[in-house]
Amino acid sequence: MNAGTLNRRLFLSVAAAGALAVSLAGCSGGKSGNSVEITNVSYDPTRELYQAVNPAFAAYWKKKTGQDVTFRMSHGGSGKQSRAVIDGLEADVATLALAYDIDVIAEKAKLLPADWQKALPDNSSPYTSTIVFLVRKGNPKAIRDWNDLVKPGVQVITPNPKTSGGARWNFLAAWAYGRKAGGSDAAAEAYVKRLFAQVPVLDSGARGATTTFVERGIGDVLLAWENEALLAEKKLGAGKFEIVVPSISVLAEPPVAVIANNAKKHGTEAVSKAYLEYLYTPEAQVAIARNFYRPSDPKIAEQFAGQFPKLNLTTIDKDFGGWTKAQKTFFDDGGVFDRIYAKK
Amino acid sequence: MKRQSPSTESSTESRTAQILLIALALAFLAFFLMLPLIAVFSEALKQGLAPFLDAVSNPDALSAIRLTLIIAAISVPLNMVFGLAASWAITKFSFPGKNLLLTLIDLPFSVSPVVSGLIFVLLFGAQGLLGPWLSAHGLKIIFAVPGIILATVFITFPFVARELIPLMMEQGKDDEEAALSLGASGWQTFWHVTLPNIRWGLLYGVLLCNARAMGEFGAVSVVSGHIRGETNTMPLHVEILYNEYDFVGAFAVASLLAALALVTLVLKTVLEWRFDLHSGARH
Numbered sequence: 145m146n147a148g149t150l151n152r153r154l155f156l157s158v159a160a161a162g163a164l165a166v167s168l169a170g171c172s173g174g175k176s177g178n179s180v181e182i183t184n185v186s187y188d189p190t191r192e193l194y195q196a197v198n199p200a201f202a203a204y205w206k207k208k209t210g211q212d213v214t215f216r217m218s219h220g221g222s223g224k225q226s227r228a229v230i231d232g233l234e235a236d237v238a239t240l241a242l243a244y245d246i247d248v249i250a251e252k253a254k255l256l257p258a259d260w261q262k263a264l265p266d267n268s269s270p271y272t273s274t275i276v277f278l279v280r281k282g283n284p285k286a287i288r289d290w291n292d293l294v295k296p297g298v299q300v301i302t303p304n305p306k307t308s309g310g311a312r313w314n315f316l317a318a319w320a321y322g323r324k325a326g327g328s329d330a331a332a333e334a335y336v337k338r339l340f341a342q343v344p345v346l347d348s349g350a351r352g353a354t355t356t357f358v359e360r361g362i363g364d365v366l367l368a369w370e371n372e373a374l375l376a377e378k379k380l381g382a383g384k385f386e387i388v389v390p391s392i393s394v395l396a397e398p399p400v401a402v403i404a405n406n407a408k409k410h411g412t413e414a415v416s417k418a419y420l421e422y423l424y425t426p427e428a429q430v431a432i433a434r435n436f437y438r439p440s441d442p443k444i445a446e447q448f449a450g451q452f453p454k455l456n457l458t459t460i461d462k463d464f465g466g467w468t469k470a471q472k473t474f475f476d477d478g479g480v481f482d483r484i485y486a487k488k
Numbered sequence: 489m490k491r492q493s494p495s496t497e498s499s500t501e502s503r504t505a506q507i508l509l510i511a512l513a514l515a516f517l518a519f520f521l522m523l524p525l526i527a528v529f530s531e532a533l534k535q536g537l538a539p540f541l542d543a544v545s546n547p548d549a550l551s552a553i554r555l556t557l558i559i560a561a562i563s564v565p566l567n568m569v570f571g572l573a574a575s576w577a578i579t580k581f582s583f584p585g586k587n588l589l590l591t592l593i594d595l596p597f598s599v600s601p602v603v604s605g606l607i608f609v610l611l612f613g614a615q616g617l618l619g620p621w622l623s624a625h626g627l628k629i630i631f632a633v634p635g636i637i638l639a640t641v642f643i644t645f646p647f648v649a650r651e652l653i654p655l656m657m658e659q660g661k662d663d664e665e666a667a668l669s670l671g672a673s674g675w676q677t678f679w680h681v682t683l684p685n686i687r688w689g690l691l692y693g694v695l696l697c698n699a700r701a702m703g704e705f706g707a708v709s710v711v712s713g714h715i716r717g718e719t720n721t722m723p724l725h726v727e728i729l730y731n732e733y734d735f736v737g738a739f740a741v742a743s744l745l746a747a748l749a750l751v752t753l754v755l756k757t758v759l760e761w762r763f764d765l766h767s768g769a770r771h
Contacts (some may be wrong), residue, residue, distance in 0.1 A: 191732055228631065231619075231630060232615075233630075233713040233715075351731045379733075
């Protein structure tokens with residue numbers, strides 16, 4: 145055999161493989177026959193939650209309509225995910241960390257109505273959470289409240305507010321403390337600036353920050369979603385971490401919405417709407433509580449009251465004038481975060 | 489030990505240096521190559537074979553493996569052809585703008601993969617230059633398989649060309665000119681003269697290209713959309729599993745990626761050996 149023939153054969157077989165692959169790679173999506181597919185673009189820590197909820201909804205929907213439903217899940221930092229939907233990631237539903245990230249989709253890409261948050265109960269937030277501290281076993285740096293975070297030698301882990309929803313809630317919780325302790329916005333800014341000077345690394349999403357703290361062992365305290373903190377404490381490193389509940393925090397409302405234009409295009413409007421409504425049923429609310437999110441249903445919340453300590457919670461609407469304003473003041477380019485982080 | 493003729497002072501010294509250097513190189517290899525490789529495999533098999541097999545036969549993992557192979561099967565042949573054409577043009581002809589073309593070929597090496605990914609989002613994203621047109625025609629590029637292929641082709645473009653250009657430059661165009669003057673057509677010249685001359689460089693370039701195509705993370709991460717079971721390649725799937733604290737799963741898939749790389753190397757060695765045998769027989 146000479147080299148020419150061998151090369152030619154090699155080339156032809158590789159080309160054939162390529163052509164076959166192209167034909168295999170055809171995309172599927174939306175509705176076909178008696179099955180339907182929903183793309184849920186979500187934020188970082190909800191992986192386990194939707195792994196629990198999705199099969200339950202699939203069974204419910206099958207019983208109700210006889211239709212099989214499958215899910216395409218995408219997770220990442222909330223801001224990043226919102227950007228992806230704007231850039232063309234065809235989500236049927238978005239389940240993000242904060243309302244602003246869905247507002248932006250409505251504003252920039254016009255994929256859903258501006259008043260989307262009125263479509264479902266409780267500001268379209270079937271579950272809430274708050275921001276707590278996760279510290280290492282025995283609390284070696286004696287962290288009890290926000291003022292302990294800015295003591296010399298304490299390393300604080302939080303993700304980047306530019307890309308992570310959780311980090312923005314962290315920031316606002318810290319701000320709320322600074323304002324209460326110092327009595328003014330100027331005092332709050334001074335406090336937050338000192339706090340971020342203690343942050344050695346900004347991950348892009350909440351899950352990355354948890355991994356940094358838990359697996360890589362960096363930092364003394366993790367500012368975390370309560371659900372992430374409980375997950376880390378109970379499941380990941382049982383006995384290695386402790387949760388510290390601060391004197392004041394923020395009521396985090398992660399909202400859900402049908403991305404109307406995408407759902408319409410895919411013919412998934414009915415099932416997408418039913419999916420989000422299902423999150424409010426007692427069955428889903430129990431799964432929500434078991435995955436450490438605070439249920440919105442008061443009866444289920446009562447059942448799990450032991451898991452979720454009562455604390456002084458500020459809210460975005462009452463204390464910060466809503467997300468649009470908070471985003472503009474704190475997190476947009478040239479906002480407070482840029483000011484304090486650049487000058488650290 | 490082999491007995492040698494009485495050695496001088498300087499040659500003993502050089503032997504010590506030799507042994508030291510070899511030891512150093514081996515230690516370096518062991519530390520930076522073997523150790524991580526062993527770590528990946530041992531972490532993957534830490535809880536035995538069953539969890540490992542579960543992890544790699546999980547539908548999401550299978551889909552990531554399939555996608556990675558598809559991406560490589562499309563982008564590598566494309567870049568083989570592009571790379572050949574580019575190096576052929578650059579080394580066998582002279583034309584204005586040749587240096588510019590050379591520089592452009594290196595572009596994917598010098599640009600950060602994240603930026604390469606963003607270029608495609610800016611071009612094909614819903615808010616991008618071609619986004620509205622694509623969406624009106626129901627075409628999906630970004631956050632779908634075509635986008636991942638485009639990004640991979642872009643990233644891996646220089647490998648074949650960079651391997652071939654110096655080689656073809658060195659060989660010059662005497663052989664081709666001789667073939668042409670003896671009446672061979674352009675195609676015949678390429679097939680029977682050029683290709684046999686460059687086959688090692690080409691093979692090496694293709695292997696490097698393939699390794700990167702299967703392993704690329706940054707650019708692919710930007711354009712993928714991270715939809716499980718659909719647009720997650722193996723490297724992206726490894727990251728997802730790691731972030732879900734599924735370490736056995738993450739390392740199982742990572743060890744598969746490493747195994748694919750090892751297979752590529754073995755393939756290269758086997759091919760080299762077979763070709764050597766044939767060319768030896770011909771002489």
